[in-house]
Amino acid sequence: MPLAPEPTTEPTRRERQREATIAEIVAASRALLADGSELSLRAVAARIGMTAPALYRYVASYQDLVDLVAYEIDTAATATFAAAADLLPVDDVGGRLCASATEFRQWALASPREFGLVFANPIADAACVRREMLTLSSSGHLFTDQLRAIWLANGFPVPALDDLPPTVRESVLDPLIPAKVDGIAPEDRGLVWVYMQGWTRLYGVVALEVFGHTDPRLIESGDMFVDAVLGFAPTLGLADDLPRLERIIRRRLTR
Amino acid sequence: MPLAPEPTTEPTRRERQREATIAEIVAASRALLADGSELSLRAVAARIGMTAPALYRYVASYQDLVDLVAYEIDTAATATFAAAADLLPVDDVGGRLCASATEFRQWALASPREFGLVFANPIADAACVRREMLTLSSSGHLFTDQLRAIWLANGFPVPALDDLPPTVRESVLDPLIPAKVDGIAPEDRGLVWVYMQGWTRLYGVVALEVFGHTDPRLIESGDMFVDAVLGFAPTLGLADDLPRLERIIRRRLTR
DNA sequence: TCAGGAAAGTGAACGGTGTAAACCGTAAAC
DNA sequence: GTTTACGGTTTACACCGTTCACTTTCCTGA
Numbered sequence: 001m002p003l004a005p006e007p008t009t010e011p012t013r014r015e016r017q018r019e020a021t022i023a024e025i026v027a028a029s030r031a032l033l034a035d036g037s038e039l040s041l042r043a044v045a046a047r048i049g050m051t052a053p054a055l056y057r058y059v060a061s062y063q064d065l066v067d068l069v070a071y072e073i074d075t076a077a078t079a080t081f082a083a084a085a086d087l088l089p090v091d092d093v094g095g096r097l098c099a100s101a102t103e104f105r106q107w108a109l110a111s112p113r114e115f116g117l118v119f120a121n122p123i124a125d126a127a128c129v130r131r132e133m134l135t136l137s138s139s140g141h142l143f144t145d146q147l148r149a150i151w152l153a154n155g156f157p158v159p160a161l162d163d164l165p166p167t168v169r170e171s172v173l174d175p176l177i178p179a180k181v182d183g184i185a186p187e188d189r190g191l192v193w194v195y196m197q198g199w200t201r202l203y204g205v206v207a208l209e210v211f212g213h214t215d216p217r218l219i220e221s222g223d224m225f226v227d228a229v230l231g232f233a234p235t236l237g238l239a240d241d242l243p244r245l246e247r248i249i250r251r252r253l254t255r
Numbered sequence: 256m257p258l259a260p261e262p263t264t265e266p267t268r269r270e271r272q273r274e275a276t277i278a279e280i281v282a283a284s285r286a287l288l289a290d291g292s293e294l295s296l297r298a299v300a301a302r303i304g305m306t307a308p309a310l311y312r313y314v315a316s317y318q319d320l321v322d323l324v325a326y327e328i329d330t331a332a333t334a335t336f337a338a339a340a341d342l343l344p345v346d347d348v349g350g351r352l353c354a355s356a357t358e359f360r361q362w363a364l365a366s367p368r369e370f371g372l373v374f375a376n377p378i379a380d381a382a383c384v385r386r387e388m389l390t391l392s393s394s395g396h397l398f399t400d401q402l403r404a405i406w407l408a409n410g411f412p413v414p415a416l417d418d419l420p421p422t423v424r425e426s427v428l429d430p431l432i433p434a435k436v437d438g439i440a441p442e443d444r445g446l447v448w449v450y451m452q453g454w455t456r457l458y459g460v461v462a463l464e465v466f467g468h469t470d471p472r473l474i475e476s477g478d479m480f481v482d483a484v485l486g487f488a489p490t491l492g493l494a495d496d497l498p499r500l501e502r503i504i505r506r507r508l509t510r
Numbered sequence: 511t512c513a514g515g516a517a518a519g520t521g522a523a524c525g526g527t528g529t530a531a532a533c534c535g536t537a538a539a540c
Numbered sequence: 541g542t543t544t545a546c547g548g549t550t551t552a553c554a555c556c557g558t559t560c561a562c563t564t565t566c567c568t569g570a
Contacts, residue, residue: 013537268567272518
C-alpha cells in the first residue's frame with residue numbers, strides 16, 4: 001500500500017481539476033451572497049451546472065460549505081482592510097489601524113450577510129475543524145500586526161505578565177485565537193491582551209451596527225463607531241493624534 | 256358598521272381564548288428553544304396540538320413568530336436581570352448594574368439561541384413593526400434606569416449637549432432605541448450617550464463570547480467580561496469601587 | 511330561538527431545503 | 541487491459557414556510 005504521496009510533487013491532473021471545482025463552488029457561493037440570495041447547496045450547484053448531491057463530493061455538509069466560504073470571504077475581506085491601510089505611509093501606524101478598522105466596519109455594513117457568516121457564526125459547540133478555523137482567521141492576524149507596529153513605534157504601556165489574571169496569562173502565552181504572536185517576546189505578551197480588549201470593542205460597535213440594534217441615525221452618521229475607535233486610541237498611546245485619526249476615519253466613512 | 260370596540264371593555268370570551276392560545280404558542284416556542292430544537296411553525300403547532308397552517312390565525316409569518324417570541328424572551332430575561340440586582344441593597348447602585356450585566360452575560364452564554372433571537376436578529380431592512388420592537392425592548396429600559404440611578408447617586412460627569420456631535424444630540428433628545436429618557440431633563444441627556452457607550456461595550460463582550468470568536472478559556476474564566484465591565488466602570492464614577500464590584504461580578508459568574 | 515357570519519382549524523398541495531442511497535460512465539492506476 | 545475509484549445523476553426522504561379550499565365551531569343580532 002502506498003504511503004502518502006510525495007509532499008512536493010506537482011499536483012496531478014485530477015487534483016488540479018478538483019481544486020478548480022472547489023474554487024468555482026466558492027465563487028458561486030460568494031456571488032449568491034452578493035446577490036442577496038440565500039446560500040444553499042442547490043443554488044450553488046445550479047450556478048455551476050451540477051446537482052446538489054454532487055456537491056457532497058467536495059463538501060461534507062452544508063455547514064462545511066459555510067465554513068469554507070466564510071474562510072475565503074475572511075481572507076478576501078482582510079485584503080481590503082490591508083489595502084485601506086496601505087493608502088497611508090508605513091510610519092503612520094495609528095492611522096493605518098484606524099483605516100483598516102474603518103474599512104472593516106464599512107465592509108460589515110455593506111455585506112451584513114457575509115459579516116454574519118464570518119463573525120457571527122457560532123463556533124462554540126462544533127468540532128475541532130471549526131475551532132482551528134478560528135485560529136486561522138486572517139483578519140485577526142492583520143490587526144495584531146498593526147497593533148504591534150504601533151507598539152514598536154511608540155511603546156505605549158502594556159500590562160506585565162504578572163499583572164494579568166492567570167487565565168489571561170495562559171491565553172496570551174499560547175493563544176487559541178487568530179493572532180500573530182510568534183514575533184512577540186513572552187514578556188511582552190501583555191500586548192496580546194491589549195489586542196483582545198481592542199478587538200472586543202471594535203467587534204462590539206460593528207456587530208451592534210450591523211444587526212441594527214441601535215439608532216439608525218447613528219449608524220448613518222458613524223458617530224458611534226468613531227467614538228468607539230477614538231475611545232480606545234489613548235490606550236494605544238495615540239491620545240495626541242485624535243483629531244487627525246478622526247479625519248482618517250471619517251474620510252473612509254462616506255465612500 | 257361598528258366602530259372600534261370600547262377601549263376599556265372587558266375582553267370577550269373569544270379574546271381571552273385567543274390570548275391564551277398565543278401564550279401557549281409562545282410557551283411552546285420557548286420550550287423548543289430550551290430543548291435545543293429548531294424553532295419551526297410545524298414543531299410549535301405539533302406541540303400545542305395544532306397543524307401548522309392554523310398558526311397563521313395568530314401569527315402573520317414565521318418572522319412574525321420569531322419577533323413575538325423574541326419580545327417575550329426579552330422581557331422574561333430582563334426580569335431575571337432585575338432580580339439579580341434586587342439581591343443587593345437599593346443604594347448600591349454600582350453593584351446592582353454589575354449584577355444585572357453579569358446576569359445578562361450568564362443568560363446569554365446559557366441560552367445562545369435565545370440571545371441570537373433577541374440581540375443578533377437583523378432589524379435593519381425590516382418594516383416599522385420590527386423597528387418599534389427595538390424601542391420596546393425592556394432590557395434597554397432596565398439598564399438605562401440603573402445608569403440613571405448611578406448618576407443620581409454620585410453625579411459622575413456627563414457630556415454636555417453642546418459637546419456632542421449633532422447626530423448624537425439628535426439621537427439622545429429623541430431616541431429611537433430602548434431607553435427610558437422621559438425622566439431625564441434635556442440638558443442631562445448626555446447621560447443617554449454614556450448609556451450607548453456602555454451598552455456597546457457590554458454587547459461587544461457578550462456577543463463575542465456567545466459566538467465563540469475568542470479564546471474559550473477566557474470565556475470559561477470570565478476574565479474578558481470582567482475586564483470589559485470594570486474597564487467601563489470608571490466612566491460611571493465607580494473607580495474607587497472596582498475591587499468590590501469585581502467580587503460582585505465574579506460571585507455571579509460561577510453559578 | 512334561529513339564521514347568519516366570523517373565527518378557528520384541517521387537509522392537501524406547492525416549491526423549497528439538506529441529505530442519504532443506489533447507480534453509472536469515465537478517467538486514472540497498476 | 542483490467543480494475544479501481546472518482547465525479548456525477550437520479551431518486552427519494554423528511555423536513556421547512558406558505559397558500560388555498562373546505563369544514564367545524566361558536567358568537568351575535570334580529
